[in-house]
Amino acid sequence: MLAWTIYISFIGVLVLMLLPKGNAALARGVALMFALLGLGIGIAAFTQFKAGEIVAVADTSWVPSLGIHYHLAADGISLTLVLLTGSAAVAGILFSWNIEHRTKEFFAFYLALIGGVYGVFLSFDLFLLFVFYEIAIVPKYFIIAIWGSTRREYGAMKLALYSFIGSAMVLVGLIAAYVVSGAHSFDVTELAKYSFPHNFQIWAFPLVFIGFAILAGMWPFHTWAPTGHVAAPTAASMLLAGVVMKLGAYGCLRVAMTLFPDGLAAWKNFFAVLAIIGILYGAMVALVQKDFKFVIGYSSVSHMGFVLLGLMTLNAIGLSGAVLQMFSHGIIAGLLFAVVGRMVYDRTHTRDLDTLQTMGLSKAMPFAAVTFVIASMASMGLPGFSGFAAEFQVIVGAWKAFPTLAVLTGVGILIGVAYTLRVMQKAFFGETDEKEAHAHEPMPPISPQEKLGAVLLIAVSLVIGLFPRILLDIIVPSFDSPLFDWLRRLS
């Protein structure tokens, strides 16, 4: 059944392409319907899911001469990310309700991207995973280049090339692993059983890991992220930060770490340090930005650092924290970008914090202000929101694995509080004199779609924050599956 998340998205692309030109409302409705269907399928699968199992979805021979299978399956980790994709997709469409320019093309590219993302999360054949991973690259380029804003063509091309270079590294590693193992299979469960020669793992692991981590925004390969986020239209920033960066982190976990545990053991300190640098660097750069969206862009780099750090802890609590953080950051970053890009920028046409400061936005659009405050609290990691549950686990895991680095992580959280408060204060609660505030034209009210989208994301973050067990109960048992034998061997 889960396979239909992929099919339904691509069917949506076809339907949108065949719609008559110029009927924007119809295109929106159709897109929303298909996204909701995808989310519905994800939730239905979630309710039937038994913790610890790997649900087989589809497995047929695809290219027999190379042993490639069309193998879709889902464990708790995949399912968590499928749920994230569904929620982010629905919210993204709600926040793109105001797109009037080439509407049906926009949503066609959008659903193509979503379909590719679902595919990556559900593929258990690495060839298939790679195919979906690359399918996701192209729509991103067009969405940003056509509907984006600041330096959109530059940002789009940079993102496309970074992704493609990353995937090129992954491709080399995958083919080499396929040949060296001699297993005549790309199936991750098959390849995970094979223990690759140590020397091979030493270079193959960083190759594949970095290839994926580029998309996860790992320092120093993160530079596509802020420019891409800033250039992208709101829905695309939401998806980029919310889902696409998770593709990278997911690839690191499912491919690089699973296939090359010896390489992982040798390199984990190195990558843990890079993750910490990412946390601190992203936070400190966010602290001094003048552009509202750049702040959120860099904060994404910082929060993704937590994911990578969690992965490197190699203990169950750190890893499950990393997966939970993928989910949590996907929701919260989506919400933040929605406020910045849709609610504020589309009405004020500026993202300059100094200008925003004079506008008195908390009075002009109280809903946006409240949403942003809630999102900020979630982002800072206040208890009760999903960010807390996730980052707390990562830090506990890091404390066990790298005590010194864990301290620095705490510093990163502190800086996170600082930049979030700063931007909140500047953007919404700046001191205004009454005359100037009224000099601006009255802004269009927040639309019902925006309210709905915001409520959806806030609710998800709250529910997971208050009852993290909903997801942890399916994430944690996943690490007991044979797929994670390497984890027990290493620890």
Next chain:
Amino acid sequence: MNFLDLLKLAVPETIVVLAVLFVLAADLVALRGVERRFRFIIGGMIACVGCVGGIVWMLISHTHENAFAGMLVVDPLTQFVKIALLALTIFTILLSMESDFTTHVGEYLALILLAAVGMMFLVSAEDILMIFISLELTSLSLYILAAFNKRDIKSAEASLKYFLFGGMSAAFTLFGLSLVYGLSGTTNLPEIAAALAGKGLDPLLVIAIVMVVIGFGFKVAAVPFHLWAPDAYQGAPTPSAAFIASGSKVASFFIFAKVMAIGFAGKEIEGSGAWHAYAPGWVPVVAILAALSMVLGNLVAIVQTSVRRLIAYSAIAHAGYMLLAIVSHNEQSLASLIYYAVTYGLTTVGAFGVVAVVEQGTGGEKLSDFAGLSRRAPVVSFCMLIFMLSLAGIPPLAGFFGKFYVFSAAIKSGAPDLGLLWLVILAVAMSAVSLYYYLQVLKQIYVNDVDSAPGAGNPLKPTVLTQVVLALLALLVIVLGCAPNLLIGWILTAIGSGPA
């Protein structure tokens, strides 16, 4: 063996030659006074019927024959390549039906078919004499095809350059082959290999191999023998350029691989291009050509403003990837080479088809002439999207699987110490670079807006036939990419059943 048997073996070629005669006769006798469009349709129909006839014959006959010691080899593999060549010919003819560059319709179509016949014989040949003759039949037809637009000086320039370079390359090939004959005393490829075995790398043999590689290097436009390609692609009439880029490529690569892998088989002649196990021979030579082609083709393509030249440089880069398959020469690499060349041919024919549509609508083929195409001709633009992404190697299109197959064959051939990894890394890195310029084309089509000049934004009206053919090609590229086994399975059975 009598002549009737020989004729039986060459039935597909004969059918196509008959089609040539019919086309010429019909056009010269009956259609003189008729409108050009009509002549193209009638002539094209006859030509296509001939090609289809050849294809059908090959599909139903399962001959396995080697006539006159390798002069004409008919087995499932050569049949397959010929079918692919005829399919490419059909597509080229269909796309040329709207052209207006010539009034010599019959001659034009006849030359395309003659070139196709040359390629078919070339594919079947396992004898250096026969290889040379068919190569010349193909080349001479193609030179004239390139010059066919008599009103355009660029077409003449293209043809002259192509002819001069081609003539040089033929001289090199002939010289190399004659040395090979002198060394081995035979013109048959397997016998050559047998005669050369055990003698090691004779200095004369080195010269012979280098000459042969240079000759074929010209044909497949590998760096540094690529200089004719951009001009020929730019100046030649679009269908001619498409045929030079597709059919001619497929046939040349097939015969190149055959000559090297069969004629120069044997460890001491092959040598090795592996990282730590370098050994002199033809493999490292071809490996260097491959590396140069990939790097230069991709880097120079970045700065092109003419789409035809961009396709030409990308063709050079793709020649590099295909040379990689020749370098690997293992059981998988031949299949990967054929798959790659055929799907590449289909994609390129399609891309040239789109270029032709744009040229007819805007009068130019600069990148800027493609601006806003997605709003002027949505179907054609979508086809171009598929073709460009396939050339860039984005899954699930055929271009991706071709690359994947070639790369995995190359890594396998260097296993277990992954000696050819350096070349594969280079290839993968360069294909990442290539995404940039393919996206430049797509950016013009989808992102940029049409010029504000009056009339510039009008919808282009490509004919139904053109749209259908382009859509069919795009569909093939998608289907062959999603279900590569359709082609791979066929090729592997063909290879497995043959003595080759």
